Amino acid sequence: MGKYSRFQLDTDKLLELLESENLSLGDYALAVEMENSPSKSREEIVAWMEEVLNVMENASNKGREQPVHSVSGLTGGDAFLYQKHAESGSSILGKTASSAAARALSCGEWNASMQRVAACPTAGSCGIVPGVLLSLEETYNKTREETVKAMFSASAIGILIGSKATLAGAEGGCQAECGAAAAMAAAASVELLGGSQKAALHAAAMALKNLMGLVCDPVAGLVEIPCIKRNAGCTAIALLSADMALAGVTSRIPLGEVIDAMGQVGKDLPGRLKETAKGGIAVTPTALKLEETLKA
Amino acid sequence: MKKCGIFDIMGPIMVGPSSSHTAGAARLALVARKLSMMKQGPLSAVTFFLHGSFADTYKGHGTDKALLAGILGFNPDDPRLCESYRLAEEAGLKFSFQPKDLGEVHPNTVMFLLESSGKTMTVTGSSIGGGNVIITEIDGLETAFTGEKPLLITKHKDAPGVVSRITALLYQRQINIGNMRVKRSDDPEGAASMYLELDQPAGDDESLAGLAEAISEFPGVESALLAN
Numbered sequence: 001m002g003k004y005s006r007f008q009l010d011t012d013k014l015l016e017l018l019e020s021e022n023l024s025l026g027d028y029a030l031a032v033e034m035e036n037s038p039s040k041s042r043e044e045i046v047a048w049m050e051e052v053l054n055v056m057e058n059a060s061n062k063g064r065e066q067p068v069h070s071v072s073g074l075t076g077g078d079a080f081l082y083q084k085h086a087e088s089g090s091s092i093l094g095k096t097a098s099s100a101a102a103r104a105l106s107c108g109e110w111n112a113s114m115q116r117v118a119a120c121p122t123a124g125s126c127g128i129v130p131g132v133l134l135s136l137e138e139t140y141n142k143t144r145e146e147t148v149k150a151m152f153s154a155s156a157i158g159i160l161i162g163s164k165a166t167l168a169g170a171e172g173g174c175q176a177e178c179g180a181a182a183a184m185a186a187a188a189s190v191e192l193l194g195g196s197q198k199a200a201l202h203a204a205a206m207a208l209k210n211l212m213g214l215v216c217d218p219v220a221g222l223v224e225i226p227c228i229k230r231n232a233g234c235t236a237i238a239l240l241s242a243d244m245a246l247a248g249v250t251s252r253i254p255l256g257e258v259i260d261a262m263g264q265v266g267k268d269l270p271g272r273l274k275e276t277a278k279g280g281i282a283v284t285p286t287a288l289k290l291e292e293t294l295k296a
Numbered sequence: 297m298k299k300c301g302i303f304d305i306m307g308p309i310m311v312g313p314s315s316s317h318t319a320g321a322a323r324l325a326l327v328a329r330k331l332s333m334m335k336q337g338p339l340s341a342v343t344f345f346l347h348g349s350f351a352d353t354y355k356g357h358g359t360d361k362a363l364l365a366g367i368l369g370f371n372p373d374d375p376r377l378c379e380s381y382r383l384a385e386e387a388g389l390k391f392s393f394q395p396k397d398l399g400e401v402h403p404n405t406v407m408f409l410l411e412s413s414g415k416t417m418t419v420t421g422s423s424i425g426g427g428n429v430i431i432t433e434i435d436g437l438e439t440a441f442t443g444e445k446p447l448l449i450t451k452h453k454d455a456p457g458v459v460s461r462i463t464a465l466l467y468q469r470q471i472n473i474g475n476m477r478v479k480r481s482d483d484p485e486g487a488a489s490m491y492l493e494l495d496q497p498a499g500d501d502e503s504l505a506g507l508a509e510a511i512s513e514f515p516g517v518e519s520a521l522l523a524n
Contacts, residue, residue: 111312
């Protein structure tokens with residue numbers, strides 16, 4: 001068995017390994033993938049990741065360039081509206097945070113209009129990682145190669161969460177989809193901006209802690225309300241978590257334990273709050289009215 | 297602890313809105329199409345029996361469009377997915393969607409009733425999240441196939457030695473069997489069926505080349521087909 005045949009899921013041992021081998025989370029994720037896919041070359045794997053990022057970039061632009069509406073007609077046009085606001089200088093957030101949110105809204109709307117997106121880890125959370133990474137790429141003049149590398153960092157966190165807990169809303173609520181994506185984006189941001197592996201793990205932990213207990217309560221069972229705006233909100237949490245980690249702020253509870261807690265909370269959540277549209281926002285009077293109009 | 301690789305997390309590239317209700321549905325239909333074409337030739341009609349969450353939310357998630365798209369041979373990221381109704385009609389494919397309680401199955405499950413010039417076949421599968429699928433039934437035989445790996449289907453005489461001869465050939469070619477099911481025919485004189493999901497061999501596809509042909513030459517084997 002090669003050194004990288006199995007992804008190290010114990011986060012303490014993972015950090016030891018990364019530090020002793022001088023590997024970033026992204027380097028490590030790539031090494032494990034290469035070891036487990038002997039028929040694919042490094043170039044092929046990186047090229048595929050770049051293709052994923054290209055699809056994400058397109059989705060993050062389309063909704064900002066012009067209003068995009070969902071097939072159901074329930075949502076749309078918000079990415080366009082917010083982008084105008086961000087461009088005008090009126091945003092109370094800085095350039096990076098507002099453009100990250102606009103990009104995330106765009107991905108969500110593009111998805112809801114049955115267009116091509118890249119699940120990350122799911123279609124419902126497809127705006128968070130691209131929103132954050134593409135905005136940082138823009139603000140800090142990072143190369144595409146560096147951003148693709150950060151995608152590998154993001155996948156390392158995704159692998160940890162998917163293996164130890166879950167990435168499915170039906171099993172863990174929105175914590176598992178948007179929460180996971182935010183943690184992924186936070187760690188990836190740290191590595192993109194040259195932070196340490198330790199800081200990346202802290203960033204992921206802080207992001208996920210901020211989203212503990214987030215329920216999956218989609219109106220009419222569609223991936224629109226509140227999903228699209230949650231993608232926007234989670235970019236802010238990811239960026240803040242990364243920023244704190246880069247400042248040296250640490251999560252008092254280590255990432256591994258936060259992930260385990262998230263998994264347990266997922267099990268504790270009632271079925272009403274896990275992608276059944278039987279609880280939360282999905283059963284508000286307005287939501288039920290909207291659902292009726294769709295059935296008509 | 298589930299096994300997760302990079303591309304279980306990043307991607308799939310897909311047509312939205314839902315990895316489970318759109319991409320997963322398209323993938324299920326694509327596998328059903330492959331199996332049907334392998335066994336009974338081009339499709340003339342299909343009935344989609346939708347269970348659970350699929351039955352409740354199929355319009356909004358485009359599950360119906362996705363299922364039709366897969367049946368027509370489109371991948372989950374094919375932009376023509378949105379127009380699959382029109383394209384199905386243009387192709388002359390008869391189809392219908394019906395809700396059906398399929399029992400104790402995953403909430404995102406569909407049973408396909410596939411017709412080809414008088415012959416029929418059923419395939420049942422579930423979309424288990426993130427675009428991943430599992431085929432749980434083929435013509436009444438319980439299975440657990442991912443649809444992502446090569447599938448070998450044989451029809452053979454229900455007698456000792458036939459199965460071991462087939463598996464010996466696989467061993468010889470260093471092909472690992474991930475999952476396999478053998479089923480007797482209800483007719484005592486009838487042929488048995490075997491379904492094997494094969495692990496993709498490392499390196500090239502040469503070990504799979506000519507595999508089905510080689511197996512169909514064995515005594516006792518009526519037919520062998522490989523879906524890749």
